[in-house]
Each structure stands twice: as structure tokens, then as C-alpha cells.
Amino acid sequence: MMRPHTGTQTMEELRTEVLIVGAGPVGLAMALMLEKLGIDCMIVERREGLHDSPQAHVISSRSLEICRALGIDDATIRSAGPDPADTRNVRWVDRLIGRDLGVFSL
Ligand SMILES: Cc1cc2nc3c(=O)[nH]c(=O)nc-3n(C[C@H](O)[C@H](O)[C@H](O)COP(=O)(O)OP(=O)(O)OC[C@H]3O[C@@H](n4cnc5c(N)ncnc54)[C@H](O)[C@@H]3O)c2cc1C
Numbered sequence: 001m002m003r004p005h006t007g008t009q010t011m012e013e014l015r016t017e018v019l020i021v022g023a024g025p026v027g028l029a030m031a032l033m034l035e036k037l038g039i040d041c042m043i044v045e046r047r048e049g050l051h052d053s054p055q056a057h058v059i060s061s062r063s064l065e066i067c068r069a070l071g072i073d074d075a076t077i078r079s080a081g082p083d084p085a086d087t088r089n090v091r092w093v094d095r096l097i098g099r100d101l102g103v104f105s106l
Helices: 025-036 061-069 074-080
Strands: 018-021 041-044 089-093 100-105
Touching: 018 025, 025 041, 061 074
Parallel strands: 018 041
Antiparallel strands: 089 100
């Protein structure tokens, strides 16, 4: 079973069968797979929250198949993605999640 654990300043002994370092897509998928197999695991992540900038724009069909097998449906993933109407646009921005300087359509 996955167990959430928030960092504390005190030393605490934690035991788990599998320790996963990093709650990126690989670590999170690994945790879901281990949970399906009934193997106890724990994820440690150095970040306190989600990334504030995009980490993927295009997801391969094989990745979507793996997500579906893990119980994550396509609709949930698509709803978190960009508007399909925007995917043919090329943008100039001052930062990845910054101000739009210009855009043209392919
Ligand atoms: C701008 C951008 C666009 C991208 N676009 C696409 C795309 O369109 N399609 C695509 O397939 N991929 C894309 N990628 C790549 C994709 O985001 C990565 O391949 C994917 O995130 C890798 O997953 P991961 O779990 O291996 O690593 P990460 O996502 O990097 O996760 C690793 C996690 O481990 C944590 N961590 C690291 N060291 C420690 C430690 N010592 N202790 C605790 N936690 C730790 C990190 O904080 C991080 O959260 C893009 C990446 C970027 C940056």
C-alpha cells in the first residue's frame, strides 16, 4: 500500500519493501504497479508540489496504454493537457510559463 508521508524535522524510522526516489512519471507509475502487485512501497520526493511549468506536451500511445492498464483513463490525461486547437501554434514566450510575445499557426 502507498503511504503518504510529509517531511518532518524529527528523525523517524520508516520501513518499506521498496523505496522509490522521485515522484515523476516513472516513480509514480512504479508505485501504482507495485501497489497492483500488493508490494509495499514508499515514494520520497524532494519537491513540495507539482512543477509549475509543463513537463510534457505529447504523450506516446504506448504510455497511454500503460496508464490505462494502471486505471488512469485517457480523458483524465487529456483534460490536463493543452487545448488541441492550440497544438498547431508556435509561440514566443519570455519564460516557459511566461508572457506571450508572439504566435503563428502552422
Ligand atoms: C519542457 C519539457 C517538455 C517535455 N515534453 C515532453 C513531451 O512532450 N513528451 C514526453 O514524453 N516527454 C517530455 N518531456 C520529458 C518528460 O518530462 C520526462 O521524460 C519525464 O518527466 C521523466 O520522468 P522521470 O520520472 O524519469 O523523471 P522526472 O520527471 O525528472 O522526475 C524525477 C523526480 O525525482 C525527484 N528527485 C530527484 N532526485 C531526488 C532525490 N535525491 N530525492 C528526492 N526526490 C528526487 C525530482 O524532484 C523529480 O520530481 C519534457 C520535459 C520538459 C522539461
